[in-house]
Amino acid sequence: MDHVFKRSKSSKQPKLTTSFLKNAKAKLGKAMSKLILHEALPARIAESPFLQPVLQVAAEVGKSIRGPSAYEVTGVYLEKEYNEIQEWVNAFKPIWEKRNVTIMCYDGKGLEINI
Incomplete structure (x- = not known):
């Protein structure tokens, strides 16, 4: 075969899964960026060790489950997080x-307070 007609690696069509x-x-990057930019969140949230688990849980529970309300975050889940940390420290x-x-x-x- 003539080397002119050989298919180079760069001209191969990308795999469907890669595309x-x-x-x-x-699509995910655009959605996350909109949230971060429009809510004036620090950009470093994109590199938070908590972000990937959140995305995985969201994918696991599906589209029909809505995220928590502000009340749930600051009331219900804040108290649960506090209790978890207290147990860990104890x-x-x-x-x-x-x-x-x-x-x-x-x-x-x-003042110094003993924990």
């Missing part, structure tokens, strides 16, 4: 007691 994934990523307390660890924080008034 689909590229279009899907562009799991370390026996270890801290064994090792004589004291955790202190600054409350803005110059």
Whole structure:
């Protein structure tokens, strides 16, 4: 075969899955960018370790499930998150007691409070 008529690798038609994934990523990128830009969220939210799990759960539950309301975020889920963190911290307390660890924080008034 003549080398002039050989098909180069760059002239191959892209695979259908590659094209689909590229279009899907562009669609998701546009939607996420609109949310970030129009709600004046910090752009670094796009690199948050929490973002990918949120997107995966959204895909898992499907289109018919709406996201939480502002009330649910600040009321229901905030309290649940607080309780989860409290449980996590409490799991370390026996270890801290064994090792004589004291955790202190600054409350803005110059006082130190033991946790």
